[in-house]
Amino acid sequence: MKYTLAVLVENRPGVLTHISGLISRRAFNIESIAAGPTEEADTTRITIGVEVEDEFELDQVVNQLSKLINVIKIINLTYVDSIQRELALIKVRANKANRSDLVDIVEIFRAKIVDVNRETLVIELTGEEAKIDALCEVLVDFGIIEIVRTGRIAVSRGPVPAKEM
Amino acid sequence: MRMLGAEAVIECLKAEEVEIVFGYPGGAVLTLYDALFKTNFPHVLTRHEQGAVHAADGYARATGKTGVCFATSGPGGTNLVTGIATAYMDSIPLVAITGQVGVSLIGKDSFQEADICGITTPITKHNYLVKKVQDLPRVIKEAFYIARTGRPGPVVIDISKDVFNDTLDFEYPDSVELRGYKPIFSGDASKIDLVVTELEKAKKPLLFIGGGVNISGTSEELRKFVESTGIPVITSLMGLGCIPCDSAQHLGMVGMHGTYAANMATMECDLLLGVGVRFDDRVTSLVKNFAPKAKIVHFDIDPAEVNKNVRSDFRVIGDLRWSLPLLAEKASMQGLQKWQQETGEWNKLVQEWKKEKPPASELEAAGIKPQAVIEKVSELTKGDAIIVTDVGQHQMWTAQSYTFKKQRSFLTSGGLGTMGYGLPAAIGAQITLPEKTVVLFTGDGSIMMNCQELATMADNGLPVKIIVMNNQVLGMVNQWQRMFYGKRYSHSSTKGCTDFVKLAEAMGVTGLCVTEPEKLDAILEKALKMEGPVLVEVLLPATEDVLPMVPPGGRLDQMVLGGVF
Ligand SMILES: Cc1ncc(C[n+]2csc(CCOP(=O)(O)OP(=O)(O)O)c2C)c(N)n1
Numbered sequence: 001m002k003y004t005l006a007v008l009v010e011n012r013p014g015v016l017t018h019i020s021g022l023i024s025r026r027a028f029n030i031e032s033i034a035a036g037p038t039e040e041a042d043t044t045r046i047t048i049g050v051e052v053e054d055e056f057e058l059d060q061v062v063n064q065l066s067k068l069i070n071v072i073k074i075i076n077l078t079y080v081d082s083i084q085r086e087l088a089l090i091k092v093r094a095n096k097a098n099r100s101d102l103v104d105i106v107e108i109f110r111a112k113i114v115d116v117n118r119e120t121l122v123i124e125l126t127g128e129e130a131k132i133d134a135l136c137e138v139l140v141d142f143g144i145i146e147i148v149r150t151g152r153i154a155v156s157r158g159p160v161p162a163k164e165m
Numbered sequence: 166m167r168m169l170g171a172e173a174v175i176e177c178l179k180a181e182e183v184e185i186v187f188g189y190p191g192g193a194v195l196t197l198y199d200a201l202f203k204t205n206f207p208h209v210l211t212r213h214e215q216g217a218v219h220a221a222d223g224y225a226r227a228t229g230k231t232g233v234c235f236a237t238s239g240p241g242g243t244n245l246v247t248g249i250a251t252a253y254m255d256s257i258p259l260v261a262i263t264g265q266v267g268v269s270l271i272g273k274d275s276f277q278e279a280d281i282c283g284i285t286t287p288i289t290k291h292n293y294l295v296k297k298v299q300d301l302p303r304v305i306k307e308a309f310y311i312a313r314t315g316r317p318g319p320v321v322i323d324i325s326k327d328v329f330n331d332t333l334d335f336e337y338p339d340s341v342e343l344r345g346y347k348p349i350f351s352g353d354a355s356k357i358d359l360v361v362t363e364l365e366k367a368k369k370p371l372l373f374i375g376g377g378v379n380i381s382g383t384s385e386e387l388r389k390f391v392e393s394t395g396i397p398v399i400t401s402l403m404g405l406g407c408i409p410c411d412s413a414q415h416l417g418m419v420g421m422h423g424t425y426a427a428n429m430a431t432m433e434c435d436l437l438l439g440v441g442v443r444f445d446d447r448v449t450s451l452v453k454n455f456a457p458k459a460k461i462v463h464f465d466i467d468p469a470e471v472n473k474n475v476r477s478d479f480r481v482i483g484d485l486r487w488s489l490p491l492l493a494e495k496a497s498m499q500g501l502q503k504w505q506q507e508t509g510e511w512n513k514l515v516q517e518w519k520k521e522k523p524p525a526s527e528l529e530a531a532g533i534k535p536q537a538v539i540e541k542v543s544e545l546t547k548g549d550a551i552i553v554t555d556v557g558q559h560q561m562w563t564a565q566s567y568t569f570k571k572q573r574s575f576l577t578s579g580g581l582g583t584m585g586y587g588l589p590a591a592i593g594a595q596i597t598l599p600e601k602t603v604v605l606f607t608g609d610g611s612i613m614m615n616c617q618e619l620a621t622m623a624d625n626g627l628p629v630k631i632i633v634m635n636n637q638v639l640g641m642v643n644q645w646q647r648m649f650y651g652k653r654y655s656h657s658s659t660k661g662c663t664d665f666v667k668l669a670e671a672m673g674v675t676g677l678c679v680t681e682p683e684k685l686d687a688i689l690e691k692a693l694k695m696e697g698p699v700l701v702e703v704l705l706p707a708t709e710d711v712l713p714m715v716p717p718g719g720r721l722d723q724m725v726l727g728g729v730f
Pocket of ligand 1: 555557559560582584608610611612634636639641
C-alpha cells in the first residue's frame with residue numbers, strides 16, 4: 001500500500017540525502033520525495049510517498065527515520081483528511097493542425113499553457129497524482145517531449161498544523 | 166579565553182572527562198597533535214587507524230565510558246570505517262575525530278581528501294563536518310551527548326584543517342539543544358503491568374538477555390529478578406556475563422551455536438521476555454520458526470528495534486535502568502511464590518535438557534581440545550578477567566566454554582563480526598584497567614588482521630595475555646566448507662608458515678608455544694603469571710568444529726549435535 005508521510009527536519013545540509021539514503025538502504029521503496037522550506041526558517045518539510053507491504057513495515061520506516069538526529073517530527077498523513085498536490089510541466093509536440101485540440105484538453109483538465117512555439121507547447125498542471133497521470137496519458141497521442149514532476153506534497157485540512165499533530 | 170581550534174578540541178575533551186585518546190597523526194591533524202603535545206594529554210599511538218578505533222571501542226565496552234579516537238584526513242579517516250561500523254552494530258559509545266582538508270579545498274578531490282561524512286553516514290548515529298571554528302564547542306558537546314545517551318553509538322566529527330588553526334573565544338556550552346533528539350529514559354509503566362499479567366499466566370516463561378543489559382550496566386537488577394522468580398535465562402553472544410554462566414537458571418547462549426538447553430527452551434517456551442536484544446538472525450535462524458509457541462515481550466530503548474526482525478506481542482520502550490527495577494518490583498508484589506510453583510514443571514524440564522545435552526565440550530579428538538584451553542583459562546582467572554576475542558571458531562568456543570560472571574567482561578564483535586577487532590580492543594581495555602587480567606582469544610587468521618598492534622601493546626607495557634588458537638586454517642570458513650560445500654576448502658588454509666612466537670618477539674612481546682596436550686595447563690599458568698605482554702600459540706587440530714550448530718535457515722531444535730552425545 002501507498003503511504004504519505006510529512007517529515008519535519010532541521011534545515012541543515014545533507015539532511016535530505018540522509019533521509020532518502022536511509023529509506024532506500026533499508027530496502028523500502030520511495031515513490032516520491034519533495035522538500036522545501038516552511039513557515040519557520042530553520043525547518044524543512046519533506047513529503048515522502050512510500051510503498052510498503054503493511055503497517056508493520058511502515059512503522060519500521062517511521063521508527064528508523066525518527067532515529068535521525070535532524071528529524072524533528074514525522075506525521076503519517078495517509079489517514080488524515082488532507083489535500084495532496086503535485087506540479088507537472090509537460091512539453092508536447094504541437095502544430096497548427098492539432099493545437100486547438102490541445103487547448104481543449106488543457107481546458108478540460110484546468111491546466112495552463114505556459115509556453116508556445118511553432119512545434120511545441122508547455123503545459124503546467126497542479127493536481128493529485130492521478131489527475132496528472134491522466135493528462136499525461138491523453139497527451140501521449142500528440143508526442144510528449146519531456147515531463148517534469150515535483151513529487152507530491154500534502155497538507156491536512158482544518159486548523160491543526162502537522163507539527164502539532 | 167582566546168585559543169586555537171585545536172586547543173579548543175582538547176579543552177572540550179577535558180570538559181567531557183575523556184581520560185585517553187587513541188589515534189594516529191597526519192597532515193590535517195598536525196595542529197591538533199601539537200595541542201596534545203603542549204597539554205600533555207594522554208594519547209596512545211596505535212600502528213594503524215583501525216587499531217585506534219577498535220581500541221577506543223574496547224575501552225568503551227570495558228568501562229561503559231565513551232571511547233575517543235583521532236585520525237587524519239583521507240586514508241586516515243577511511244581506515245576507521247570498519248571500526249566505526251563495528252561500534253555501530255554493537256551500540257558502543259564512540260567519538261571519532263578526523264581531520265579534513267582546508268575549507269577551500271573541500272569537494273575538489275584534493276590531496277588526501279575523502280568525504281568521511283558521506284562514507285560514514287550509514288554506520289554512525291550522527292556525524293558532523295566542521296568548517297567554522299565557532300561551531301567546535303557546540304558540535305563536540307552534541308557529539309558526546311548523542312554518542313552516550315539513548316541507544317549509544319559512534320559519532321564522527323570531521324574537522325577542516327583550517328579550523329584547528331583558527332582562533333576562537335572558547336566557552337563550553339552547559340547543555341545541548343537538539344530539536345530532533347530527545348532520548349527517552351522512562352516509558353509507559355502500564356506496559357510493565359501488562360507484562361506482569363502475562364508472566365502470571367505463563368507456564369513456561371523464558372528470559373532472553375542481550376547486549377543492552379551489558380551496555381546499560383543493569384546486570385545486578387536482572388540477577389535479582391532472576392533469583393526471585395527462578396525464570397530460566399538464555400543469552401545472546403552480546404549478553405554473556407550479565408548472568409553468571411554457572412548459575413542454575415542460566416541455560417547458556419541461544420542461536421546458531423547455542424546450547425541444547427537454550428535452543429530447546431526457546432522452541433518450547435510460552436512467554437519469551439527479550440531484554441535489550443535485537444533478535445539477530447544468528448539467534449533466531451528462520452524468524453518464522455523462532456519461539457513458535459510463545460508470546461513475545463520486547464524491552465528496548467530503541468523503538469526502531471521493535472518488530473524489526475521478530476514481531477512482539479508486548480513492548481516496553483525505555484531505558485533498562487528504568488524498566489528492569491520496575492519489572493522486578495511489580496512482579497514481586499504479585500505473589501510470585503504461587504507462580505513459581507506453577508512453573509516448577511518447566512524448570513524441571515529445562516534442568517533436564519541442561520543435563521542431558523551439555524555443551525559440546527566433551528568432543529573426542531586427538532591433540533589439544535580448544536575447549537580445554539578456554540576452560541583452563543576460565544579456571545585460572547575465576548571469571549574475573551576481561552575476555553576479548555576475534556571472530557571465528559575460537560570466538561564461539563570462548564562464548565560456549567568460558568564461565569563469564571560479570572557484565573562488561575566479554576568484548577567481542579557480535580554484530581559486524583570483525584576479524585582483527587580483538588588485539589586493539591584488548592589494548593583499549595587493559596590501558597584503562599591496568600589491574601585486571603585481560604585475555605585475548607584469537608585465531609591464526611584473525612591475529613594477522615591487526616598484528617601490527619602487538620607493537621603498541623609492547624611499547625605501552627600492557628600485560629595482555631594473547632592466546633592464538635592456531636588450527637592453521639580459517640577455521641569457521643573451513644567448517645562451513647566441510648559442512649555445506651562438499652569439503653572443497655577453497656582458500657581457507659593459512660598454510661601454517663607463520664611463526665607466531667617469532668612475530669611476537671619481533672614486536673617486543675614474549676612468545677610461548679604449546680603443541681602437546683600434557684603441557685597445556687602448565688604453559689597457560691605460566692603465561693598468566695608472567696609480567697608484561699605474552700602471546701601463547703596453541704596448536705590445534707584443523708578439523709575441530711563448533712557444535713552444536715543450527716544449519717543456516719534451520720529450526721533451533723534441529724541442531725547438529727555431533728561429538729559423543
Ligand atoms: C574482516 C573479516 N573478513 C572475513 C571474515 C569472514 N570470516 C569469519 S570467521 C573467518 C575465519 C577466522 O579464522 P581464524 O581467525 O583463524 O579463527 P578460527 O575460526 O580458526 O578460530 C573468516 C575469514 C570476517 N569475519 N571478518
